[in-house]
Amino acid sequence: MVETSEIICVACPKGCLLQVKHEGKDIVEIVGAGCRRGKEYAICELQDPRRMVASTVRVRGGLHSLVPVYTREGFPKPLIPQLARELRQVEVTAPVKINQVVLEDALGTGIDIIASRDMPKIT
């Protein structure tokens, strides 16, 4: 059965409202996209929605008690709550370097979680 889902595209700040006609995960038609990226976004959103996730992990001996981290690439949306719980268990030791992997292959997705800044040792 063909259904219609409304998706707001976030590929750019314009925020087009897309009407996506689909049968299950097979797309029949996309209306309302201002550009090609909108169509790509709609396909992704329907078949395998992903988001960049940013959070923090504990750091021992650092200038601050936390170091900010993020997913190296878009992370499967349904797994985000589980990832958040996982990250609360991670602890690293200062100094931390930017792009340092703090959690490898998160939840078996093949995606690494990396530090988004240096965290120097407290002096």
Added chain:
Amino acid sequence: MKHTYDVIVIGSGPGGLAAAIAAKENGAGDVLIIERDIELGGILVQCIHNGFGLEIFDEDMPGPTYAQHFIEKARGTGVDTLMDTMVLDITPDRTVYAINKSQGYIQLVARAIVLAMGCRERTRAQILLPGSRPAGVYTAGTAQRFVNVEGRMPGEQFVILGSGDIGMIMARRLTIEGAKVKRVLEIMPYLTGLTRNYVQCLLDYGITLQKQRTVNRIIGRDRVEAIEAVSVDESWNPIPGTKEVIPCDSLLLSVGLIPENELSKKAGVLLDPVTNGPYVDDRFMTNVPGIFAAGNVVHVYDLVDWVTEAGYVAGKGAAQFAQAEAIPEGKQVALEAGENVRYVVPHKLTKASLAEELVRLQMRAVTPIEERVLVTVEDQDGEVIAKKGEPYARPGEIISLTIKPKSFEAVQKAVKLTVNVRKRK
């Protein structure tokens, strides 16, 4: 430590860092950043989410990564820094008074100054929220600092007032950290932040946004126990029969940002009552010769990339001023907000500027137009000097327009320039 500097930059957020780097790159000898925090980067340090750098780097970076790029660049160009130092006063002749723990009271002189103090959040007192005064009422940015830098959760059950970007981003952040965000209330009939944040931060996590609805009263004696929400009409008057009590232990306010200009005022810098920031020309120089301003201290931007760009322009102007002792005055023409434009920055355009490079104007619309618009810069006779089409105009999103060197001749003849945002015919 030195006593005299070519350029002193106050604040090390994205605007200040870019200004310091540009000052160095444009020939200033000694450049000093004074920062009150213990590290460089300003508010970007607590903005751990992605979405920075898309304009400048064509890359999607978290705030701390974006900041580190410019911190390293500033260090690489030999910018001096004075950390953990509070500037107390600036005089119109560019003496800077500051204080810190190791040196005590410091007096410095600059040939040029760049103000880059950023902005502050509007607080409960400024929006006159009625009710008792319990603990648990925070501005969104304060909560952001607690959660992202200091590792403390400010509460468990939240209501957020205001659909600004920081509020929506905090709604997502608190949810990821295990809290419950029960509602986001917006007094305006439209979203005040970016649509993409509505999708990624609220829709994704099933957080309800209610427009034309606000906090009527805060309930609780020692700690917030609930808030009473109410619908409002166009003039923000409560509509009878629309009250709802929402139990929660915390209320976050994301109700706007105000440029931070206490120091500017002491230096004799005049402020635009619409932007709450200094009147600036296209080099971001204020009315006080040699005092420049960059970034959110001038007007509140929605993208950090534009703040960096403004910092570069101001830093370059400051370096030139410091070396020449004065920038040749040059004739200037006023830029005024016209039809459906709340404000435009810069306020004045130096006519000679266009001989070499383009000048970027940034403005905000008064009311939303959800169809194609034409943005124009017109002279006193309605002659169009520059124009640009946009798919829509929304007060929450800055509109940017450049005047190119090809308009040099037309601008020389102009007495006044007006900027308009109109529906496309």
